[in-house]
Amino acid sequence: xxxxxxxxxxxxxxxxxxxxxxxxxxxxxxxxxxxxxxxxxxxxxxxxxxxxxxxxxxxxxxxxxxxxxxxxxxxxxxxxxxxxxxxxxxxxxxxxxxxxxxxxxxxxxxxxxxxxxxxxxxxxxxxxxxxxxxxxxxxxxxxxxxxxxxxxxxxxxxxxxxxxxxxxxxxxxxxxxxxxxxxxxxxxxxxxxxxxxxxxxxxxxxxxxxxxxxxxxxxxxxxxxxxxxxxxxxxxxxxxxxxxxxxxxxxxxxxxxxxxxxxxxxxxxxx
Numbered sequence: 001x002x003x004x005x006x007x008x009x010x011x012x013x014x015x016x017x018x019x020x021x022x023x024x025x026x027x028x029x030x031x032x033x034x035x036x037x038x039x040x041x042x043x044x045x046x047x048x049x050x051x052x053x054x055x056x057x058x059x060x061x062x063x064x065x066x067x068x069x070x071x072x073x074x075x076x077x078x079x080x081x082x083x084x085x086x087x088x089x090x091x092x093x094x095x096x097x098x099x100x101x102x103x104x105x106x107x108x109x110x111x112x113x114x115x116x117x118x119x120x121x122x123x124x125x126x127x128x129x130x131x132x133x134x135x136x137x138x139x140x141x142x143x144x145x146x147x148x149x150x151x152x153x154x155x156x157x158x159x160x161x162x163x164x165x166x167x168x169x170x171x172x173x174x175x176x177x178x179x180x181x182x183x184x185x186x187x188x189x190x191x192x193x194x195x196x197x198x199x200x201x202x203x204x205x206x207x208x209x210x211x212x213x214x215x216x217x218x219x220x221x222x223x224x225x226x227x228x229x230x231x232x233x234x235x236x237x238x239x240x241x242x243x244x245x246x247x248x249x250x251x252x253x254x255x256x257x258x259x260x261x262x263x264x265x266x267x268x269x270x271x
Contacts, residue, residue, distance in 0.1 A: 055185035060175040083111035090170035102178040106169025108162035110155040117150040
């Protein structure tokens with residue numbers, strides 16, 4: 001690990017191209033950090049609907065320690081009368097040689113959904129807020145919908161928050177660029193609005209449930225005798241009960257009734 005973390009002098013960096021074996025060793029080093037140091041939920045997280053874990057701030061810091069990367073920041077203030085906005089460039093340098101290894105950029109703005117609005121403290125606050133600074137947001141939990149009364153935030157109250165977020169996003173991008181860990185980790189998905197995350201989670205669960213329902217329907221319709229159908233029903237009912245999928249059970253019951261009638265008609269005609 002230490003050998004991989006060492007960076008040659010600048011002239012050697014320019015002249016030296018990593019061999020396939022060195023690239024493989026580097027990837028293995030990142031994987032070793034993930035396997036031996038990082039913990040799910042602390043250094044990286046799993047976001048529904050994505051095909052790889054999302055790198056979190058503690059995970060980025062662990063990679064910086066492992067590969068001896070020091071970070072510095074350049075901040076651009078792009079604020080206007082409507083929102084406070086910062087663009088940050090994070091530069092990663094080797095701690096021992098000072099060689100610049102790469103950069104990453106990130107932005108933060110009070111115009112983002114999760115910073116622009118907050119839940120009203122009470123109904124009185126919502127009603128007393130000017131109409132152009134309040135709204136009703138719709139959300140979904142499972143198959144049920146709900147509403148949240150929200151009011152606009154004061155951008156000045158969130159200036160430090162969005163600056164820190166921009167710095168964090170820039171550092172995450174820099175770490176992924178410098179360590180070449182983009183094939184293992186994703187970025188920024190952790191910053192999704194909570195309601196948007198919920199939608200992803202529910203959509204994923206719904207898609208999985210529908211796939212399983214279709215599988216049991218196909219098994220039931222593939223049976224040729226009542227005995228075969230009863231065997232499938234027994235297994236399917238156990239699944240739907242365990243999954244607490246009431247809607248799936250109702251739909252499956254309808255399929256079974258129709259197919260059972262067809263089987264009985266066929267068996268009666270063959271008698």
